[in-house]
Amino acid sequence: MSDPVPFRPFVAGTQPPLDHAAYGSTHLRHPKRALRRLPQTVSETTGPHFAPALFPAIGDLTKQAAGAPLGERIIVGGRVTDEDGRPVPNTMIEVWQANAAGRYAHPRDTHDAPADPNFPGEGRVFTDADGHYRFVSIKPGAYPWRNHHNAWRPVHIHFSLFGSGFAQRLITQMYFPGDPLLALDPIYHGVADAGARDRLVSRFDLDLTEPEWALGYRFDIVLRGRGATPFEDGGHH
Amino acid sequence: MPVATASQTIGPYWHLIEHAEMADLTRFGPGEEMGERITVTGRITDGAGAPVSDAAVEIWQASPPPDDRFPGYGRCATDGEGRFRFVTLRPEPVPGLGNQTQAPHLSIVLLARGLMTALRTRLYFAGEALNETDPLLASIEDPAERATLVAQPAGPGTWTLDIRLQGEGETVFLEV
Ligand SMILES: [Fe+2]
Numbered sequence: 001m002s003d004p005v006p007f008r009p010f011v012a013g014t015q016p017p018l019d020h021a022a023y024g025s026t027h028l029r030h031p032k033r034a035l036r037r038l039p040q041t042v043s044e045t046t047g048p049h050f051a052p053a054l055f056p057a058i059g060d061l062t063k064q065a066a067g068a069p070l071g072e073r074i075i076v077g078g079r080v081t082d083e084d085g086r087p088v089p090n091t092m093i094e095v096w097q098a099n100a101a102g103r104y105a106h107p108r109d110t111h112d113a114p115a116d117p118n119f120p121g122e123g124r125v126f127t128d129a130d131g132h133y134r135f136v137s138i139k140p141g142a143y144p145w146r147n148h149h150n151a152w153r154p155v156h157i158h159f160s161l162f163g164s165g166f167a168q169r170l171i172t173q174m175y176f177p178g179d180p181l182l183a184l185d186p187i188y189h190g191v192a193d194a195g196a197r198d199r200l201v202s203r204f205d206l207d208l209t210e211p212e213w214a215l216g217y218r219f220d221i222v223l224r225g226r227g228a229t230p231f232e233d234g235g236h237h
Numbered sequence: 238m239p240v241a242t243a244s245q246t247i248g249p250y251w252h253l254i255e256h257a258e259m260a261d262l263t264r265f266g267p268g269e270e271m272g273e274r275i276t277v278t279g280r281i282t283d284g285a286g287a288p289v290s291d292a293a294v295e296i297w298q299a300s301p302p303p304d305d306r307f308p309g310y311g312r313c314a315t316d317g318e319g320r321f322r323f324v325t326l327r328p329e330p331v332p333g334l335g336n337q338t339q340a341p342h343l344s345i346v347l348l349a350r351g352l353m354t355a356l357r358t359r360l361y362f363a364g365e366a367l368n369e370t371d372p373l374l375a376s377i378e379d380p381a382e383r384a385t386l387v388a389q390p391a392g393p394g395t396w397t398l399d400i401r402l403q404g405e406g407e408t409v410f411l412e413v
Contacts, residue, residue: 003334007413011240016353025246025351028284029402035412038373042299042331043344043359044413048310049303054265083239096253104250108291122253158248162310166297167413169355171348173245190353191243200243222239 006040007167007224008083016190023186024147044167045226050092050126058124061097061137069119071100071138073214076174076202079131080161083225087131094160095123095135102141111143136214142181154181154188163223174219175201244355247348249291252314260313262296262325267307272326276395277343277360277388281319284403288319292349296360300328300341327362333372340367340374347400357411360398361387377409385409 018030038044062069076095080088098104098121101113105120119138127133142152156173163169175182182188182201191197199222208216258264263274277296281289292315303309313321328341340361347356361368368374368387377383385408388398400408 014240015244018353018356020353023246023351023353026353027351028287029289029349029351031356031407031410032284032403033407033410035410036377038357038411038413039334040413041333041339043297043339043342046299048297048308049305050308050310051305054305054308081239083241085239094254096251098250104253106250106252109250120253124254158245158251160247160254166344166346169295169346170242171244171247171355172242187245187353190245193243196240196243199240200245221242224241 004042004045005226007226013193014196020190045165047166059135061123064120065118067118069116069138074139075136075208075214075216077134077208078218078220080127080221081131082223089129091127092162093125093133095157097121097157098140100138100141102143152181154179154185168223246353249350251293255314260311260323262311265306271301275327277323279398281400290317294321295346297344298328300331301326330367337372340365340371358408359386363387363389382409
């Protein structure tokens with residue numbers, strides 16, 4: 001039996017470190033020993049099987065309660081591809097976010113901002129055959145956290161993706177363009193590479209925007225590619 | 238060439254996507270022939286020995302092969318004591334690279350506030366003869382480090398493995 005094709009290593013600087021002094025919660029939670037390199041086997045190159053019938057989609061976060069949540073309605077969409085530009089089809093995406101006032105429907109969120117009983121804040125969609133996804137929500141609010149004096153998280157939506165192999169598992173956050181809090185956020189700045197940071201920021205998209213109804217934001221997501229890079233393949237670079 | 242999207246922490250409020258039943262990988266009723274039902278428990282502590290009470294613990298197993306009735310994947314929220322508990326099917330050995338065989342194991346991903354990227358490790362089962370020749374376990378020279386990957390029996394069909402994020406007894410974490 002031939003070995004499975006492994007996913008490529010990440011490009012240096014494009015992923016955050018586990019030890020990040022500016023983010024206080026990393027201090028006691030990062031391993032002190034170097035990670036041990038594990039050659040990828042079937043346990044890393046294959047991944048979970050989610051039957052869509054058993055993991056029903058929640059594609060409209062504004063319709064999960066009796067009434068409509070307060071806030072600015074938005075449409076978020078984009079495409080999931082790998083580093084070779086190939087679409088990642090039929091993969092599950094989970095999203096969650098604060099309400100328009102910057103508060104999560106979570107018992108441990110003590111931020112003094114109004115709860116919204118009409119906004120549980122959970123979504124789940126699958127990409128189509130071409131890697132595209134889309135969901136409807138409201139624009140979340142910024143919220144304070146206690147990392148340092150006067151610390152506020154930029155407006156964000158949390159994303160969870162699985163891809164086709166467990167080594168592609170990705171948890172990330174989508175930000176909004178023009179947010180002044182991005183410049184001050186240690187979690188966002190945990191990513192050293194400016195281009196990689198910038199790709200976490202969604203783009204306002206007039207084509208995704210629906211007239212008289214909701215603004216559209218585009219957020220494309222790239223999962224690790226498989227096999228050698230073309231550079232390594234060709235040997236001429 | 239596109240570059241993989243950066244990881245960001247799952248944060249303290251990921252429970253908005255938590256569904257307690259996801260910790261039971263047998264909930265869709267896999268056939269008896271697929272394998273023995275087991276319970277896997279453990280506790281996660283940080284560098285100060287304090288429980289990690291807001292983590293998402295995920296397991297993935299390529300064996301038995303996932304299908305509509307067995308997703309091969311489960312997720313569990315740690316409780317106030319840092320504990321987690323899964324019900325799943327006992328994995329069989331799976332191929333390694335070349336002619337190697339890997340001992341039965343679960344892949345583990347830890348996600349939490351303070352983890353900028355997923356932390357990865359594995360869980361093996363004590364007493365399994367193949368552990369002696371498993372490529373990963375055999376590559377770890379220090380028996381104490383190796384032991385951080387091996388769950389111990391804790392009653393009928395139950396296995397337990399504590400995970401230490403940092404410091405004395407620190408779990409072996411993996412880069413894949
Ligand atoms: Fe958040």
